[in-house]
Amino acid sequence: MTARNTYVRPMTGWYRRNPHFVAYMLRELTAVFLAAYAGMLLAGVIALSRGPEAYAAFQEFLASPLSVGLHVLIFIAAVYNAYTWFRISPKAMPPIKLAGKRVPDRVIVVSQFAGCAGVFIVMLLLAGGL
Amino acid sequence: MPDRREIDIEVMRYNPETDSEPHMQTFRVPFDEDTSVLMGLQYIKDHLDGSLTFRWSCRMAVCGSCGKMVNGVPKLSCKAFLRAYYPGKLRIEPLEHFPIVRDLAVDQTDFLEKLEAVKPWIIRKEEKPLSEGTYLQTPEEMADYQQFSSCINCLLCYSACPQYGLDNAFTGPAALSLLHRYNADSRDEGKSERMPLVNSEEGVWGCTLVGYCSEVCPKQVDPAAAVNRNKVNSTMDYFLRFLTPRGGVDS
Amino acid sequence: MKRMKRSNEPIFWSLFGAGGVVASMVAPALVFITGLALPLGLLAPEALGYERMRALVGSLPGALLLFVVISLTLWHTMHRINHSLHDVGINAGLAGKVVFYGLAFVGTVATAYFLFVARR
Numbered sequence: 001m002t003a004r005n006t007y008v009r010p011m012t013g014w015y016r017r018n019p020h021f022v023a024y025m026l027r028e029l030t031a032v033f034l035a036a037y038a039g040m041l042l043a044g045v046i047a048l049s050r051g052p053e054a055y056a057a058f059q060e061f062l063a064s065p066l067s068v069g070l071h072v073l074i075f076i077a078a079v080y081n082a083y084t085w086f087r088i089s090p091k092a093m094p095p096i097k098l099a100g101k102r103v104p105d106r107v108i109v110v111s112q113f114a115g116c117a118g119v120f121i122v123m124l125l126l127a128g129g130l
Numbered sequence: 131m132p133d134r135r136e137i138d139i140e141v142m143r144y145n146p147e148t149d150s151e152p153h154m155q156t157f158r159v160p161f162d163e164d165t166s167v168l169m170g171l172q173y174i175k176d177h178l179d180g181s182l183t184f185r186w187s188c189r190m191a192v193c194g195s196c197g198k199m200v201n202g203v204p205k206l207s208c209k210a211f212l213r214a215y216y217p218g219k220l221r222i223e224p225l226e227h228f229p230i231v232r233d234l235a236v237d238q239t240d241f242l243e244k245l246e247a248v249k250p251w252i253i254r255k256e257e258k259p260l261s262e263g264t265y266l267q268t269p270e271e272m273a274d275y276q277q278f279s280s281c282i283n284c285l286l287c288y289s290a291c292p293q294y295g296l297d298n299a300f301t302g303p304a305a306l307s308l309l310h311r312y313n314a315d316s317r318d319e320g321k322s323e324r325m326p327l328v329n330s331e332e333g334v335w336g337c338t339l340v341g342y343c344s345e346v347c348p349k350q351v352d353p354a355a356a357v358n359r360n361k362v363n364s365t366m367d368y369f370l371r372f373l374t375p376r377g378g379v380d381s
Numbered sequence: 382m383k384r385m386k387r388s389n390e391p392i393f394w395s396l397f398g399a400g401g402v403v404a405s406m407v408a409p410a411l412v413f414i415t416g417l418a419l420p421l422g423l424l425a426p427e428a429l430g431y432e433r434m435r436a437l438v439g440s441l442p443g444a445l446l447l448f449v450v451i452s453l454t455l456w457h458t459m460h461r462i463n464h465s466l467h468d469v470g471i472n473a474g475l476a477g478k479v480v481f482y483g484l485a486f487v488g489t490v491a492t493a494y495f496l497f498v499a500r501r
Contacts, residue, residue: 005146005147006146006229006230006231006237007144007146007151007152007229007230008229008230009152009226009227009230011292011295011296012470014295014296015292015468018202018342020340020341020342020345021292021340021342024340024341024342025465025468028461028462028464028465029465031457031458031459031461031462031465032458032462034408034454034457034458035454035455035458035459035462037411037412037416037454038450038451038454038455038458038488039488040415040416041411041415041447041450041451042451042488042491042492042495044415044434045438045451045492045495045496045499046495048431048434048435048438048499049495049496049498049499052431055431055434056431059426059429059430062415062416062419063419063420064420067416067420068416068417068420068421070416071412071415071416071417071420072417074412074416075409075412075413075416075417078404078409078412079409081404081405081408082404082405082406082408082409085401085402085404085405086405088339088341088354090355091339091344091354091355091358091359092339092355092358092359092362092398093359094362095359100270102273112405112406115406116405116406116409119406119407119410120409120410120413123407123410123411124410124413124418127414127424127428127429128424128425128428296467296468297467326387327385329385329387329388330385330386330387331388332385333385335388335390338464338468361394364388365391365394365395367391368387368389368391368392369391
């Protein structure tokens with residue numbers, strides 16, 4: 001390299017410079033809430049393995065205002081994560097071809113949203129019904 | 131002339147011989163419906179300050195020379211128009227994540243080395259003699275790589291990529307798109323020569339799918355898709371090498 | 382040209398990807414049911430009561446579903462958090478991998494163990 005006196009700009013605070021980067025960081029932040037939820041489910045399984053009293057205590061915690069507040073945040077994070085995941089997923093999969101023609105990204109995105117809505121309805125029916 | 135307005139253009143200045151860091155300088159530039167950002171800069175150079183340094187060539191979004199940060203967004207300055215920013219003002223900076231040589235001109239050496247490293251040409255195990263004619267390809271085979279061949283090396287995607295900014299060992303969007311363009315070409319037989327780069331930490335694994343590269347690309351190359359499809363390829367290569375005798379790179 | 386070192390990222394990226402599919406497809410519904418619908422009275426308390434959950438865990442598909450959801454969500458989120466450190470300028474390197482993938486591994490083992498105990 002030539003000994004040019006070039007200037008390199010710092011990266012500090014790059015994620016605040018552009019709305020796209022803010023959205024990206026929020027997407028990455030959803031991981032903290034989803035990890036908390038995985039921990040919550042694991043706590044439920046542990047309670048279940050310890051018997052009815054432990055499980056009742058777990059259910060009591062779930063009904064507390066603290067838990068409801070936390071789950072509101074987790075729910076927002078889960079929905080935002082799903083939204084970003086479905087929208088970007090065509091970029092991370094090999095092109096899908098039907099009858100020699102590439103399925104448009106839009107079709108892949110929309111069918112995932114539909115699938116997620118279907119899962120939502122089926123799981124609600126399974127939990128509430130019977 | 132009914133349509134003759136004026137707009138303030140704030141330009142980043144840096145003189146490597148006298149300055150320790152860049153500063154901003156504002157110029158007032160007349161414009162009309164047809165004045166591109168590049169023409170605004172040319173007006174400054176021709177009429178206000180001849181020392182303003184910037185790159186440009188074709189003026190019609192083909193050569194990829196005139197990329198700048200316009201109000202923080204990487205753009206081809208010939209393809210952006212002053213009218214879109216009026217009555218606000220413009221802040222023009224050199225492309226992000228590259229060292230500034232002078233004013234709006236950046237040092238592209240790092241990208242050029244990366245471009246060469248992906249071997250962006252058709253590799254044949256054995257060249258066919260001319261007498262046997264050209265390498266044929268169906269329209270479907272061409273469709274597999276065509277969008278990735280539209281890259282004009284304008285570097286907007288590198289300026290849109292925080293991962294490249296954070297660690298410029300990352301090969302980056304355009305070079306990986308061109309790598310994919312040749313790997314996906316039915317006439318090419320050089321995939322095994324390019325996979326070691328794809329598989330490396332400096333290859334596709336520096337990417338966290340921010341996705342902004344695809345948004346700023348002026349040629350709809352969709353570099354994020356090229357990079358992330360190669361994460362799938364690299365993952366297959368990683369696990370399949372245990373199953374195939376040649377280490378999987380040709381799979 | 383210098384010799385490129387193969388990254389082991391495919392292992393973690395495939396777990397991250399599988400976890401991303403699971404998290405995006407079922408997490409919204411699951412969070413709504415367990416964390417909101419039940420406490421707010423939109424579902425009867427017995428819906429996720431002790432007996433019913435024992436039956437769910439007791440069935441092999443139910444136990445597998447819970448195992449997959451919990452463990453893959455952990456791998457998904459730990460991968461993201463590890464990369465986010467780099468994004469905000471903290472270069473944890475190998476230590477980050479050990480801590481976050483270690484957590485995901487411990488969580489996976491714990492989920493398997495406690496599901497096994499709960500099934501007895």
